[in-house]
Amino acid sequence: MSLTVDGIHTYYGQSHVLQGISLNVGDGETVALLGRNGAGKTTTMRSIVGLTPARSGSIRLDDKEISRLQAYRLARLGLSFVPSGRRVYGSLTVRQNLALAAERPRKEAAWSLERVHDMFPNLVTLAGRQAGHLSGGEQQMLKLARALLGGPRILLLDEPTEGLAPGIVADLGRWLAILRKEKVTVLITEQNALFALRYADRGYIIEKGTVRYEAPAAELRDSAEIRRYLGVGVDT
Amino acid sequence: MDLSAFVTQSIGALSTASSLFIVAAGLTLVFGALRLINIAHGSFYMYGALAATTVVGWFPDSGFWIALIVGPLVALVMGVGVEMGVLRRLYGREHLTQLLATFALLLIFADLALRFWGKNVRSINPPKVVNGNFGLVGARVPAYDMVIIAAAIVVGGGLWLLLTHTTLGWKIRAVVDDPEVLVCSGVNIRMLYTGVFGLGALLAGLAGVVIAPQQAVGPGMDAQIIVAAFIVAVIGGLGSITGAAIGSLIIGIAETLGANLAPSWASTFIYLLMIVVLAVRPWGLLGTPER
Numbered sequence: 001m002s003l004t005v006d007g008i009h010t011y012y013g014q015s016h017v018l019q020g021i022s023l024n025v026g027d028g029e030t031v032a033l034l035g036r037n038g039a040g041k042t043t044t045m046r047s048i049v050g051l052t053p054a055r056s057g058s059i060r061l062d063d064k065e066i067s068r069l070q071a072y073r074l075a076r077l078g079l080s081f082v083p084s085g086r087r088v089y090g091s092l093t094v095r096q097n098l099a100l101a102a103e104r105p106r107k108e109a110a111w112s113l114e115r116v117h118d119m120f121p122n123l124v125t126l127a128g129r130q131a132g133h134l135s136g137g138e139q140q141m142l143k144l145a146r147a148l149l150g151g152p153r154i155l156l157l158d159e160p161t162e163g164l165a166p167g168i169v170a171d172l173g174r175w176l177a178i179l180r181k182e183k184v185t186v187l188i189t190e191q192n193a194l195f196a197l198r199y200a201d202r203g204y205i206i207e208k209g210t211v212r213y214e215a216p217a218a219e220l221r222d223s224a225e226i227r228r229y230l231g232v233g234v235d236t
Numbered sequence: 237m238d239l240s241a242f243v244t245q246s247i248g249a250l251s252t253a254s255s256l257f258i259v260a261a262g263l264t265l266v267f268g269a270l271r272l273i274n275i276a277h278g279s280f281y282m283y284g285a286l287a288a289t290t291v292v293g294w295f296p297d298s299g300f301w302i303a304l305i306v307g308p309l310v311a312l313v314m315g316v317g318v319e320m321g322v323l324r325r326l327y328g329r330e331h332l333t334q335l336l337a338t339f340a341l342l343l344i345f346a347d348l349a350l351r352f353w354g355k356n357v358r359s360i361n362p363p364k365v366v367n368g369n370f371g372l373v374g375a376r377v378p379a380y381d382m383v384i385i386a387a388a389i390v391v392g393g394g395l396w397l398l399l400t401h402t403t404l405g406w407k408i409r410a411v412v413d414d415p416e417v418l419v420c421s422g423v424n425i426r427m428l429y430t431g432v433f434g435l436g437a438l439l440a441g442l443a444g445v446v447i448a449p450q451q452a453v454g455p456g457m458d459a460q461i462i463v464a465a466f467i468v469a470v471i472g473g474l475g476s477i478t479g480a481a482i483g484s485l486i487i488g489i490a491e492t493l494g495a496n497l498a499p500s501w502a503s504t505f506i507y508l509l510m511i512v513v514l515a516v517r518p519w520g521l522l523g524t525p526e527r
């Protein structure tokens with residue numbers, strides 16, 4: 001399933017945050033959305049999934065216009081947003097968190113609980129634990145597991161490495177590699193641009209709510225633009 | 237005080253606590269999930285009681301059992317109507333705005349009740365099988381008290397089962413933790429809010445029916461119960477069902493003690509109790525400080 005974002009404009013009250021963002025994610029592709037703090041990466045994702053609807057422009061899933069649909073309907077269509085930070089149901093157990101995610105799976109894309117447990121074996125032992133008491137890494141695991149159980153046709157990952165210890169970041173890399181091999185369609189934002197580009201097919205650089213540069217991942221890593229817009233050097 | 241008097245008083249206190257609990261549970265459930273303080277909860281209670289008197293008027297024999305269905309249904313319909321028509325526009329607003337809006341609803345419903353049922357006080361008898369007293373360790377205990385206590389146990393147990401053992405209950409808790417994430421897993425939270433509000437209203441209506449054979453039913457019972465239920469919920473901690481159970485027990489006992497020891501000070505005593513609890517724990521016994 002492919003996603004096309006075409007010239008969307010999004011506001012928070014009066015402030016005009018997305019000023020005509022266009023991008024696309026092809027079926028089975030992993031695409032990185034890069035940019036400095038405040039560039040509009042999170043807002044782009046929130047607009048796509050309907051949490052902060054775009055005021056104008058078009059968003060299409062394959063050929064279906066979806067920019068007017070409510071967020072819960074978009075979720076049911078298979079847009080699966082994994083927000084950054086500690087976004088779990090803190091008062092529920094891990095098992096209950098997973099049960100709510102698996103309640104209405106999209107058959108063609110849903111992962112079984114067994115498969116998710118294979119990928120995140122720790123979640124088995126944590127099943128009875130209150131999710132609010134998990135570590136940041138464990139919560140990240142839970143958030144990903146939740147997304148997979150729902151049967152994502154497009155997975156939107158917002159800064160998955162944020163606040164994670166280096167060892168867990170390595171785990172996350174493994175999971176991203178698996179998703180890529182499984183041909184899950186992924187849009188990922190990262191402060192750690194080089195990390196994201198290692199698992200992405202293509203990347204976009206955005207600044208002040210507009211796309212500044214787009215290139216295949218390998219090309220983007222060595223480009224002058226990545227240094228100009230993000231200030232990162234070549235991976236060593 | 238001898239044993240039989242103690243038994244009579246204890247059952248009386250439990251029965252008062254039970255009817256308070258059913259009302260306060262609905263109030264606190266709605267506050268917990270929606271962060272909305274609903275003054276009109278008292279109207280749902282009064283309409284439940286008024287509907288019960290009407291139904292019993294139509295069917296003097298089996299009326300009460302029919303009212304047990306009809307009263308909560310009337311309240312449910314009112315609740316769903318009010319939530320969809322008015323209150324869903326107020327979520328996330330200041331508590332004062334919500335308070336004023338739901339107070340306005342209480343006044344409107346009170347006025348409509350005068351139109352439909354008049355200003356005379358009505359009363360109904362308990363159904364025959366539970367009318368009268370029975371003996372318990374030498375004391376005479378009103379059988380109907382047992383109905384009220386049983387109703388509270390069913391409501392408390394039912395809510396506990398709902399919130400801990402069903403996916404619907406988990407959603408009700410999840411929507412407090414993180415509404416956006418719940419939306420992103422495909423849950424229509426507008427409907428969830430309507431459902432929770434409707435359930436709260438239904439409980440108020442049920443309490444109204446259950447209390448009708450014990451109390452004068454008429455104008456003013458809406459405001460009177462909302463004050464009592466609010467005190468109970470606040471003492472227990474707004475949003476906590478277990479807190480509402482403990483709060484209603486405390487108030488039930490305090491009312492009974494007060495009525496026996498110093499009748500003219502009974503209500504003052506209850507307000508004092510609330511002030512003391514709030515001074516020590518502003519978020520109530522089992523509540524959590526608001527984020």
Ligand SMILES: Nc1ncnc2c1ncn2[C@@H]1O[C@H](COP(=O)(O)OP(=O)(O)OP(=O)(O)O)[C@@H](O)[C@H]1O
Nearest residue numbers: 012015017035036037038039040041042043044191
């Ligand atoms: N709820 C909000 N209300 C008002 N302005 C907001 C809100 N959320 C974000 N903004 C503003 O919108 C702009 C884009 O924010 P956004 O969160 O999309 O950036 P980002 O690229 O995700 O940044 P970061 O890397 O820090 O996560 C910023 O200028 C931010 O201050």
Ligand SMILES: [Mg+2]
Nearest residue numbers: 041042043159
């Ligand atoms: Mg962000």
